[in-house]
Amino acid sequence: xxxxxxxxxxxxxxxxxxxxxxxxxxxxxxxxxxxxxxxxxxxxxxxxxxxxxxxxxxxxxxxxxxxxxxxxxxxxxxxxxxxxxxxxxxxxxxxxxxxxxxxxxxxxxxxxxxxxxxxxxxxxxxxxxxxxxxxxxxxxxxxxxxxxxxxxxxxxxxxxxxxxxxxxxxxxxxxxxxxxxxxxxxxxxxxxxxxxxxxxxxxxxxxxxxxxxxxxxxxxxxxxxxxxxxxxxxxxxxxxxxxxxxxxxxxxxxxxxxxxxxxxxxxxxxxxxxxxxxxxxxxxxxxxxxxxxxxxxxxxxxxxxxxxxxxxxxxxxxxxxxxxxxxxxxxxxxxxxxxxxxxxxxxxxxxxx
Amino acid sequence: xxxxxxxxxxxxxxxxxxxxxxxxxxxxxxxxxxxxxxxxxxxxxxxxxxxxxxxxxxxxxxxxxxxxxxxxxxxxxxxxxxxxxxxxxxxxxxxxxxxxxxxxxxxxxxxxxxxxxxxxxxxxxxxxxxxxxxxxxxxxxxxxxxxxxxxxxxxxxxxxxxxxxxxxxxxxxxxxxxxxxxxxxxxxxxxxxxxxxxxxxxxxxxxxxxxxxxxxxxxxxxxxxxxxxxxxx
Numbered sequence: 001x002x003x004x005x006x007x008x009x010x011x012x013x014x015x016x017x018x019x020x021x022x023x024x025x026x027x028x029x030x031x032x033x034x035x036x037x038x039x040x041x042x043x044x045x046x047x048x049x050x051x052x053x054x055x056x057x058x059x060x061x062x063x064x065x066x067x068x069x070x071x072x073x074x075x076x077x078x079x080x081x082x083x084x085x086x087x088x089x090x091x092x093x094x095x096x097x098x099x100x101x102x103x104x105x106x107x108x109x110x111x112x113x114x115x116x117x118x119x120x121x122x123x124x125x126x127x128x129x130x131x132x133x134x135x136x137x138x139x140x141x142x143x144x145x146x147x148x149x150x151x152x153x154x155x156x157x158x159x160x161x162x163x164x165x166x167x168x169x170x171x172x173x174x175x176x177x178x179x180x181x182x183x184x185x186x187x188x189x190x191x192x193x194x195x196x197x198x199x200x201x202x203x204x205x206x207x208x209x210x211x212x213x214x215x216x217x218x219x220x221x222x223x224x225x226x227x228x229x230x231x232x233x234x235x236x237x238x239x240x241x242x243x244x245x246x247x248x249x250x251x252x253x254x255x256x257x258x259x260x261x262x263x264x265x266x267x268x269x270x271x272x273x274x275x276x277x278x279x280x281x282x283x284x285x286x287x288x289x290x291x292x293x294x295x296x297x298x299x300x301x302x303x304x305x306x307x308x309x310x311x312x313x314x315x316x317x318x319x320x321x322x323x324x325x326x327x328x329x330x331x332x333x334x335x336x337x338x339x340x341x342x343x344x345x346x347x348x349x350x351x352x353x
Numbered sequence: 354x355x356x357x358x359x360x361x362x363x364x365x366x367x368x369x370x371x372x373x374x375x376x377x378x379x380x381x382x383x384x385x386x387x388x389x390x391x392x393x394x395x396x397x398x399x400x401x402x403x404x405x406x407x408x409x410x411x412x413x414x415x416x417x418x419x420x421x422x423x424x425x426x427x428x429x430x431x432x433x434x435x436x437x438x439x440x441x442x443x444x445x446x447x448x449x450x451x452x453x454x455x456x457x458x459x460x461x462x463x464x465x466x467x468x469x470x471x472x473x474x475x476x477x478x479x480x481x482x483x484x485x486x487x488x489x490x491x492x493x494x495x496x497x498x499x500x501x502x503x504x505x506x507x508x509x510x511x512x513x514x515x516x517x518x519x520x521x522x523x524x525x526x527x528x529x530x531x532x533x534x535x536x537x538x539x540x541x542x543x544x545x546x547x548x549x550x551x552x553x554x555x556x557x558x559x560x561x562x563x564x565x566x567x568x569x570x571x572x573x574x575x576x577x578x579x580x581x582x583x584x585x586x
Contacts, residue, residue: 096535100537108548130539133538133539133542134536134537134538134539134540135535135537135538136538
């Protein structure tokens with residue numbers, strides 16, 4: 001009787017890359033639908049366009065690099081990149097902005113570095129920052145949430161706006177766009193008003209704006225699903241949220257008139273989706289337990305710092321990219337002890353590795 | 354040991370290009386290449402400096418003691434740059450104001466003292482002059498390519514503000530390729546300069562690799578092309 005000797009690895013991972021990305025996509029659905037509920041068809045149109053562009057660019061660049069196209073597309077990572085990009089940009093973003101952003105995300109940020117697994121920066125956030133820095137006018141046009149706006153665009157009008165970059169006749173941007181809560185807070189504080197004056201505006205709900213709170217809740221739901229399925233670990237999301245909330249709370253207690261409450265910070269803008277979906281990118285994030293906590297906390301603190309004293313109203317993308325740069329060093333400094341070995345060097349009583 | 358004239362030309366313009374291969378003088382290269390006119394202005398100033406400094410350094414190469422040669426080179430280059438700065442202030446005042454600190458900073462361009470030390474101090478005056486001219490033209494070429502790329506992407510124009518360089522008839526030289534309100538702002542910002550520079554270097558390496566891949570046919574072509582060029586020059 002023969003016993004076959006199997007070489008390692010003996011434990012086959014429960015998730016393939018494509019499977020993990022599928023779970024992430026499923027977890028994005030509730031938050032995306034909530035965004036579409038509040039901001040209209042544009043969210044869904046953008047998601048579809050961005051995903052199509054991302055897959056097309058991925059196929060083209062993979063073919064140009066003479067790699068197997070279908071196998072690479074099967075990992076679904078381009079879909080996730082496109083989807084996250086679409087959620088980051090305003091819902092009525094012109095199509096050419098999406099095209100440029102996705103081109104940068106897939107070609108420059110991902111494949112010039114060697115493709116999935118080699119990119120030091122989160123591709124979706126690179127694409128978003130490129131268009132955010134390059135086209136500030138287009139990136140500032142957040143429509144008023146449907147529940148508050150008097151006019152809302154139908155699917156046809158939304159498509160027309162996105163494809164041509166100009167609104168249907170008899171509408172103008174001032175009528176349908178409005179400052180996001182972060183913009184309103186920033187401008188209000190800049191104009192010398194106090195936080196309580198700003199938040200008496202009917203647009204503000206319990207913590208932030210009603211729409212953003214609910215969008216945050218639904219992304220939180222998706223994030224908890226990912227935690228439950230063990231696609232992501234708890235370290236990064238918890239560290240990001242605490243990283244925002246603790247410094248925000250400290251300054252809020254010191255001076256509640258000049259600094260927004262920690263709950264406002266957590267439930268405004270992109271903190272929830274950033275904590276669960278963007279910062280947890282397995283390629284560009286830190287991979288050790290302690291490293292993940294430091295990485296997440298760094299992102300959270302940077303979000304608070306840039307929002308409060310920086311030049312942009314929201315900062316999740318900048319914070320993630322900045323911490324992406326630090327992640328390899330964090331991994332190096334926080335290497336866990338290998339089982340059977342002491343923290344440094346060989347296992348006890350054995351000179352050889 | 355001594356390179357032929359063909360090699361001097363080929364090195365300066367391509368194989369040992371100060372911008373793409375030696376990566377010298379990156380600070381002015383990246384900072385000033387926002388528009389083509391700025392790039393041409395700085396390119397001409399740098400080329401003139403390289404030409405004159407190489408000639409002067411070559412002239413005194415037997416007289417300067419080796420111990421003090423570097424300070425002597427620095428003095429020569431600084432004098433030339435000062436003269437060029439005054440000349441630009443007099444005749445191209447608008448461009449002078451735009452280029453600002455980067456004209457005096459030509460002094461610190463490593464490509465210039467690099468050529469003085471590595472080439473001019475060991476070669477005769479005509480060869481040093483040719484080397485300075487070709488290195489300068491190679492640098493200018495990279496500046497112009499980068500400037501054109503960034504200007505087209507960033508503000509949709511080519512040769513904007515050409516009147517600063519060419520006088521009044523330069524107004525007609527500006528090409529508006531697309532409305533500038535949709536300009537790709539990143540291309541005008543410092544990160545865009547780094548990315549465009551990286552793409553140019555990659556393009557050069559790719560072209561080189563294409564020539565290496567097919568040695569049988571292309572070598573003959575390049576050989577004839579470069580042999581023909583000194584006569585043309």
